[in-house]
Structure formats: C-alpha cells, structure tokens
Amino acid sequence: MLKKDGVPSPEELQEVKPSFERLQEGPVVIVECMQEIPCDPCYYACPREAFRPFDDINQKPEIDYKKCNGCSICIAHCPGLAIFVLDYPYSENEGLLKIPYELKPLPEKEEEVTVLNRAGEEIGRGRVVHVLNTKKQDRTAIVSVAVPKDILMDARHIRLRRGTDEG
Amino acid sequence: MRQTDLAIIGAGPAGLAAALEASRAGARVILLERDDWLGGQLVKQTHQFFGSKNEFAGMRGVDIATHFSEQIEKDENIQVFTGATALGFYEDGVLTAACAGRMIKIKPRTLLVASGAMEKMIPFENNDLPGVYGAGAVQTLMNVYGVAPGKKVLMVGAGNIGLIVSYQLIQAGIEVEAIIEGASHVGGYWVHASKIRRMGVPILTNHTILKARGQEKVEGALITRIDENWQPVPGEEREVSVDTVCLAVGLSPLAELLWQAGCEMEFSPQLGGYVPIRDSNLETTEEGIYIAGDVAGIEEATSAILEGQLAGISAARKMDYRIEEEKVEEIKANLETLRAGPVGEHIRQGLANVER
Numbered sequence: 001m002l003k004k005d006g007v008p009s010p011e012e013l014q015e016v017k018p019s020f021e022r023l024q025e026g027p028v029v030i031v032e033c034m035q036e037i038p039c040d041p042c043y044y045a046c047p048r049e050a051f052r053p054f055d056d057i058n059q060k061p062e063i064d065y066k067k068c069n070g071c072s073i074c075i076a077h078c079p080g081l082a083i084f085v086l087d088y089p090y091s092e093n094e095g096l097l098k099i100p101y102e103l104k105p106l107p108e109k110e111e112e113v114t115v116l117n118r119a120g121e122e123i124g125r126g127r128v129v130h131v132l133n134t135k136k137q138d139r140t141a142i143v144s145v146a147v148p149k150d151i152l153m154d155a156r157h158i159r160l161r162r163g164t165d166e167g
Numbered sequence: 168m169r170q171t172d173l174a175i176i177g178a179g180p181a182g183l184a185a186a187l188e189a190s191r192a193g194a195r196v197i198l199l200e201r202d203d204w205l206g207g208q209l210v211k212q213t214h215q216f217f218g219s220k221n222e223f224a225g226m227r228g229v230d231i232a233t234h235f236s237e238q239i240e241k242d243e244n245i246q247v248f249t250g251a252t253a254l255g256f257y258e259d260g261v262l263t264a265a266c267a268g269r270m271i272k273i274k275p276r277t278l279l280v281a282s283g284a285m286e287k288m289i290p291f292e293n294n295d296l297p298g299v300y301g302a303g304a305v306q307t308l309m310n311v312y313g314v315a316p317g318k319k320v321l322m323v324g325a326g327n328i329g330l331i332v333s334y335q336l337i338q339a340g341i342e343v344e345a346i347i348e349g350a351s352h353v354g355g356y357w358v359h360a361s362k363i364r365r366m367g368v369p370i371l372t373n374h375t376i377l378k379a380r381g382q383e384k385v386e387g388a389l390i391t392r393i394d395e396n397w398q399p400v401p402g403e404e405r406e407v408s409v410d411t412v413c414l415a416v417g418l419s420p421l422a423e424l425l426w427q428a429g430c431e432m433e434f435s436p437q438l439g440g441y442v443p444i445r446d447s448n449l450e451t452t453e454e455g456i457y458i459a460g461d462v463a464g465i466e467e468a469t470s471a472i473l474e475g476q477l478a479g480i481s482a483a484r485k486m487d488y489r490i491e492e493e494k495v496e497e498i499k500a501n502l503e504t505l506r507a508g509p510v511g512e513h514i515r516q517g518l519a520n521v522e523r
C-alpha cells in the first residue's frame with residue numbers, strides 16, 4: 001500500500017490504469033499519481049490537453065486517454081517522476097516502456113539492463129531502445145526500454161548491468 | 168546607522184520574493200543573509216519542485232534561486248548583504264547584524280523576519296557520534312560542497328525531506344540501506360516514496376532507531392519495530408550495517424529574533440513549534456514586524472514565495488507606497504487554494520489557531 005511502504009496495491013493501481021483496449025491501440029500514458037497533493041505541472045506539459053483541467057491544484061490528475069498519443073512530453077515535467085508511457089503492441093513479444101531517469105551514467109542504446117518492479121525487485125531483462133536527454137527536459141532523461149510483454153505492466157525502473165559479474 | 172524602508176532577515180524564497188514585491192511598490196529594501204549566497208534551502212534542492220506551475224513548480228530549487236537572485240541583483244531598490252547574520256532587534260527599532268567581522272546597524276521603518284527553520288533532533292544512544300547528521304547538513308555537503316557524507320546511509324524519517332534526501336544520496340552514488348519512519352504511514356508525498364522504492368530502498372514504517380554503534384564514528388545502528396505508542400516491539404530489533412545515520416525528523420521555526428522583538432508567540436504542533444501570532448497580512452503583534460516562510464510555520468517553498476510576496480506588499484502598503492489591492496487578494500487566494508487539499512489540512516488547523 002502506498003501509504004505504508006510506497007508500493008501501490010493492485011486496487012490502488014486499478015484507479016490509474018488505462019483500459020486494456022486502449023493499451024492495445026498503441027502508446028499511452030500511465031500517471032501513477034494517486035494522492036491529492038498541491039501540484040499541477042503535468043497539466044501544463046501536455047500539448048494535446050490529455051490532462052483534464054484541474055479545478056483545484058490539489059486534484060489528482062485525470063486523463064482523457066483518447067487524446068493521448070503517447071508522445072512522452074509530460075514524463076520529464078512531473079516532479080514526482082510518476083508518469084510513464086507504455087507501448088503494448090511495440091513488437092510481437094515486447095512492449096516498450098518509457099521511464100524518467102535521473103541517475104548517472106545514463107544507459108546507452110542497445111544496452112541490456114535489469115528491469116525492476118515498483119518495489120525495486122528484479123523481474124527480468126530489457127533492452128534500451130532510446131535515450132532522450134535534451135535541454136528542454138531539464139536533466140530528466142527519458143529512457144525507452146523494450147521488455148517482455150508479460151512484465152510491461154509491472155516494470156517501472158531499470159538497473160544498469162555494467163560492471164556487475166554478469167556484465 | 169543605515170536607514171531603509173524594509174529590512175529583511177533571510178534570503179530564502181520568502182525573503183527574496185518579499186524584497187522584489189516591496190521594491191516593485193517603490194520601497195527601499197535591505198536584505199540580510201547569513202550564508203554567502205542567496206536562496207536559503209532552495210540552493211540545496213536539485214530535484215524538481217512541486218506546487219503550482221505559476222510559482223515555478225517543475226523547476227529545480229537551485230534554478231529558482233538563481234532566477235530570483237538575478238532579478239534582485241538588477242534591482243536598484245534592493246541592497247544585499249551576504250555573510251550577514253542579524254543579531255538583534257531592539258526597542259528603539261534598531262536592527263544589528265554581524266557582517267565580515269563588523270557590526271552594522273540598520274534603522275528600518277518595517278522589518279520582515281524570513282529566517283526559515285532549523286532541524287529537530289531525536290534522542291537515542293550515541294546520537295552525537297560523528298556520522299550522525301541532520302538531513303540539511305547532508306544536503307549541504309553533497310549539493311553545495313560536492314562531498315559524500317558516507318558510503319551507506321540509514322535515513323530516519325519518511326517525510327518529504329527524508330524521501331528527497333534519500334533520492335539525492337542515491338543520485339550521488341551513495342547506498343541507502345533503508346528509510347525508517349516511526350509513524351504507521353509515509354508522511355511525505357507518495358510519489359516521492361514510490362520513486363525511492365522502485366530503486367530498491369525499503370521504507371519501514373513503525374520503526375525507529377535505538378542506538379548508533381561505533382567507537383570513533385558510526386559503524387552501524389540498532390533499529391526496531393515499534394507499536395502505536397512508539398514502544399519497541401520485543402524481538403523485532405535488527406542491526407543494520409551503515410556508516411552514516413541521517414536524521415530527517417522535522418523542522419522547527421527559527422524564531423529567536425521574534426521572541427526578542429517581543430512578538431506574541433504560540434505553540435503550534437501543526438506548524439512545527441513556536442510561531443508568532445499574525446494577522447491575515449502576516450503582520451505580527453508588534454506593529455511593522457512581518458513574517459513569511461518557514462518561520463511563520465513549516466510549509467513549502469511555494470507557500471514561502473507567496474507569503475513573501477504578501478508580507479512584502481503589506482509592508483509597502485503600511486508605509487503608504489501605492490500597491491494594487493487586487494494583487495493582495497490574488498496572493499491570498501493562491502495561498503488558500505494551495506492549502507485547500509488533504510495534505511494542507513494540518514496547515515489550515517495550525518493557522519486557525521495563530522491568525523488573528
């Protein structure tokens with residue numbers, strides 16, 4: 001439970017998941033921001049107005065998934081690092097996960113990485129497909145990782161394997 | 168003796184915002200800052216800020232500090248003294264400060280105390296061992312001086328500060344063994360907790376530290392599970408191997424100067440300790456003395472900026488400078504919306520007891 005240990009329960013996650021039908025249609029945002037806090041940069045970040053206007057800054061973000069095309073612009077604008085983009089139909093066996101990443105060194109394209117879930121547990125391997133790190137993102141890079149489809153909904157972070165034994 | 172319209176103590180977000188606002192109305196301002204740089208807590212904040220987009224949310228604290236400092240430097244109404252510690256404010260309305268080994272005296276028409284807060288400590292065995300730090304000290308070491316406090320850290324406190332400093336430690340390549348929290352739930356924003364968790368750092372609620380181990384410096388710590396009454400649960404003790412214990416157990420307002428100035432004070436658990444009684448324009452019970460930011464109640468940078476603006480504009484109005492009344496209402500409305508949600512509830516409760 002988020003309140004207990006920072007890991008959302010399946011019920012908590014249910015609230016923020018785009019529908020499976022929407023996931024299958026192509027890239028879409030998932031905003032794992034489940035507490036009313038005074039924060040709203042996500043709303044201003046999206047050029048397609050996929051975030052519904054906040055009546056009050058404490059409101060939780062609400063997304064119109066029909067408007068979102070998964071462009072990923074919002075990812076780097078969220079101070080909570082709570083926004084991800086999922087591309088379920090990416091390839092036959094893999095889905096694509098886009099995450100905000102603020103650690104150094106940055107992973108490189110084609111690098112194999114360990115994939116972690118929301119509790120920081122290893123759940124598999126992934127392949128870095130793209131690293132976006134422009135000035136506009138203000139030091140929050142966006143890393144795209146191809147992961148097996150069956151772990152796409154749980155994968156939320158990566159760990160570099162460089163320098164480890166399995167290297 | 169220097170004369171000025173408004174003297175401001177502290178150049179954190181509250182003091183900086185106040186200086187700009189008062190100057191805009193035409194007031195002459197002297198800004199005193201103890202550190203050698205402007206920005207207060209902001210300069211240590213390398214993470215993106217929360218809050219309203221209009222008050223710089225999404226920007227990093229250090230960049231907000233730079234943004235303000237540049238404006239202040241250009242402003243001819245504002246005279247800045249860094250490395251200047253305000254020492255006392257006396258009945259005759261004279262403010263003294265120590266600056267570069269000299270004493271300066273200022274006679275301001277109005278005074279704003281925006282001195283921020285200091286960190287709380289908690290009692291446990293060996294809490295004076297080298298290697299036990301406050302979160303603020305750890306941040307200063309890392310983000311201002313670029314020095315690593317240790318290799319492996321136990322963080323005590325899962326409020327926003329504990330969570331954010333843990334994240335910054337990891338970014339600096341330092342291992343965080345665990346974050347422990349006495350309460351039964353994470354006090355900070357859940358998004359901060361989640362971002363640490365997915366990097367593999369456990370967050371142990373209902374846990375506290377019993378002692379730090381080590382002779383010359385920290386070599387480990389004994390932690391335990393506690394019950395709702397904060398009593399250790401037998402058999403739930405555990406040793407952790409760390410070289411640093413970082414305490415992030417809260418802040419309390421740095422209000423000495425206000426006591427000394429004779430302001431009426433009130434203890435407010437919700438606001439972090441003793442805070443001055445104030446009116447809706449942030450004037451204390453002493454006429455012409457204003458407060459803004461963490462010294463008025465522990466809150467956040469966004470509210471510190473808004474309070475700074477409010478105090479700055481109110482002080483200018485007090486001295487009959489022309490101000491826009493709509494601006495005052497706008498700032499107040501912004502503060503109100505900011506505090507309207509569930510995480511602002513304790514602030515609303517606290518303020519209800521100290522606002523007259």
Ligand SMILES: Cc1cc2nc3c(=O)[nH]c(=O)nc-3n(C[C@H](O)[C@H](O)[C@H](O)COP(=O)(O)OP(=O)(O)OC[C@H]3O[C@@H](n4cnc5c(N)ncnc54)[C@H](O)[C@@H]3O)c2cc1C
Nearest residue numbers: 177179180181201207208253282283460461467468469471
């Ligand atoms: C780790 C951490 C993370 C945070 N993250 C966020 C966040 O994400 N979003 C957010 O909105 N807020 C955040 N905050 C809170 C925010 O930094 C503070 O609420 C804010 O800085 C308070 O502003 P202030 O101007 O009142 O005080 P400060 O920033 O503390 O500034 C006070 C200044 O006064 C000076 N001073 C004190 N006494 C004297 C004296 N006698 N003479 C001269 N100068 C003096 C001090 O040196 C200091 O520079 C965070 C705080 C911390 C510690």
Ligand code: SF4
Nearest residue numbers: 046068069071072074
């Ligand atoms: S991914 Fe693009 S379209 Fe979708 S919410 Fe984010 S910014 Fe808007």
Ligand code: SF4
Nearest residue numbers: 033039041042078080
């Ligand atoms: S910017 Fe991020 S943390 Fe802030 S409200 Fe939007 S999703 Fe939540």
